[in-house]
Amino acid sequence: MHPRFDIAIVGGAAAGTLAAIQHLRQAATPLRIAVFEPAPRLAEGIAYSTQRPEHLLNVPTGRMSALPDRPSDFLDWFAARPEHAGASREALAHGYAPRRDYARYLADRLHDARQASPASLEVLPWRIEALAREADGWRLSSAQGTALAERVVLAVGNAQRPLPVRGSGALARPRLVDAWDYAGVAAIDPAAEVCIVGTGLSMVDVLLTLDANGHRGRIHLLSRHAMLPRAHSTNPAADEAFDVDALHPLGVRERLRRLRQGMRDAAARGLPWQAVMERLRPHGQALWRSLDAAEQRRFLRHAVRYWDIHRHRIAPEVGAILADWYADGRLVLHRARLDMAVAGQRCVQLTARTRDGRSLVLDVDHVVNATGLELRVQAMRNPLLEQLLGEGHARPGPHGIGLDIDAEGRLLDADGRPHEDLRVIGSLRIGEAWETIAVPELRVQAQAIARAFTTAQAAAA
Template structure:
């Protein structure tokens, strides 16, 4: 029997565990799921209870499994929720779906004789053993033997920007984690959000509701909010095939920008359709770039791509526009120079910025600063216990540009020499440097299926010494809680 361990209890962990359960034959494997400290299923994005935090993918395309892209809309409609396929619904509803679909798959798998134990513990280490397998350690000191391990831990914990002084961090007026803010004793008059992407928009919406008289400022280098979805998707771009051919022929970022701009200016072309038509090919295109071109993309094009690709539902765009018209929200294109305790006793923090294109540094006071600069995937500097151990001990390797871990297109973690590690896979945001796009559900579920189909076969190909089949797990059931 194959011993599989999945680490991480968010949507990516759910997708891969669900795929194993749907595909597994009775007696084929023994599956352990280390879900971390939260209940399994929702993870970071779908734990919100705020109804104004909407999905940015249409309901019709949010099924958890690759073979069932319509699974979410079917579930929602069966519940009698007022949802149509083109709608962008509250993320908390999606969290309900994740929990329901997991419960269904676990129940069905158990009825077929497949075992799953889900434990609310954090993995602290993954080390190879002598038998071509792994030993997974937990923060409590338990150890589990495994023939294969799948990492699905999402992004790394946020760390404060380098420009934020220790005094500012200690002031409790600075929130490095955009999901957990200190609630000031008095309603803040000035709230600054660092970043203008999707996470920043979440923070702005919540702050606007919590403190209706607060002045909000969002700051990013380019000062660009995500673009908006159309109410209905446009027609596919007519010349998508030749555009792709041109991009593949010349893997140069400057060239790509010209090709994509030209395509958007074609008669009758809708820019969103041009961008959306690239989605299925993004991973291959990214992999065709050499490291200099990848760095160039990061520096010059990433902000533009992100604002065009990760779009907002129209309702959210309208809400932000209303706040701006009312004078409650300002968007600033600027570089952060420093964030420190304010010199006056009355004020909390002083934010110093250099507006884009202008020489003069400006400073202003803020009662609360929320860092919402996007996913942290900086593996080289992280203090995430598990990733620190894996990278320090050479079990996993940081991407050259520090965009997560190096892996191949099927999520196999690679050794320093580029060869794949047997039985060790990863999916989700930490694959940014390897495949660029693996943080949205459509890419996550595709890779979850690839892993669940490929991993058992990969294990069967590698014969193990008989002695290695006996579990030496030092798992002590009393010290961890089983969550499903």
């Protein structure tokens, strides 16, 4: 007999855990819920599995609640911890908590929701490899077994981009280390010469660990555009005078012009440029959806890098560490396209081409892949996604990024028909929603999917 559930959640990191919490909280009947997650602990995933204290959230504590109806819930949890006794609540709200604490918080809230719910939750350590249609739902198959579920939430999260270069297939740990391999990065000798490929937030994580380990060797940062993430301001205000609605009818070029002007106007009123980005923050999805397909392509081709470094910022104290490293010459920034990586006896030789056509050769002890998230669904190397695409249950999202879904998160099949009983949470919604990766979006998606699924279950009972 195969186990049978009302709701199956595939993936049990942050998004899957938020979905489980919401189903448990909203259930009015003894629903049977299952989370399928091969990792040893729920709620961690890529972002929150780090045990390194220097890896901080990139969203202030006051905005990281798991629950849309209790906006200060994470702050309450964090402030109640013994190590914060006597700390100013205001300072904690605007600060950046260690990411490892966030997994503990989610696990606590899952525990609370389980205790208070009439529903039951089972966690199975299975990696689901295929979903097949059944008369009343879906059959979920994995090497460990098969289960049946009436409704499925797909929460399979992020995939890392492979190092985009000839020769990298022949490199292995410890010469080639992934930025999300936190233990691998921590094991790098402090005297080693290191090249980090990619200059986004994953690169910052790597640098912080090297810094915490007293790294002395030279660090090369290499990326095609060599643009570093900007820091948050210590003034968290949003510029309420900036007219967001006026952006909607405009194309990308004109929007950028308005943004730059808005930042100058903000400065004239004593506000940091970040205040304009803060004003845009709740409107990210609407701004993306109001671009037509050609303008979205233009954004992806020409503006996305500028958007990313201004939108996904680092804590001010982290920005200060980066500036120090840069100033004392330990950090060298290269604007170049990596061509080849060749493993030697002792080192890795990297060959790259700079913007002005020069050849750049670096001999380093380690190369770290910090190229970030793979957005193209066909390159994610997740067998479940390949099966869903191959059998026509799904199709790639707009511009080939993520999966094609509707605004309620229903997965669309190869003919564009929505699956009422198969919904997607998180980064796979990127083509439709753009802003869909961070907790402020995940918690709202989890709540909405749980509302739809628990209502449908109650109606069918």
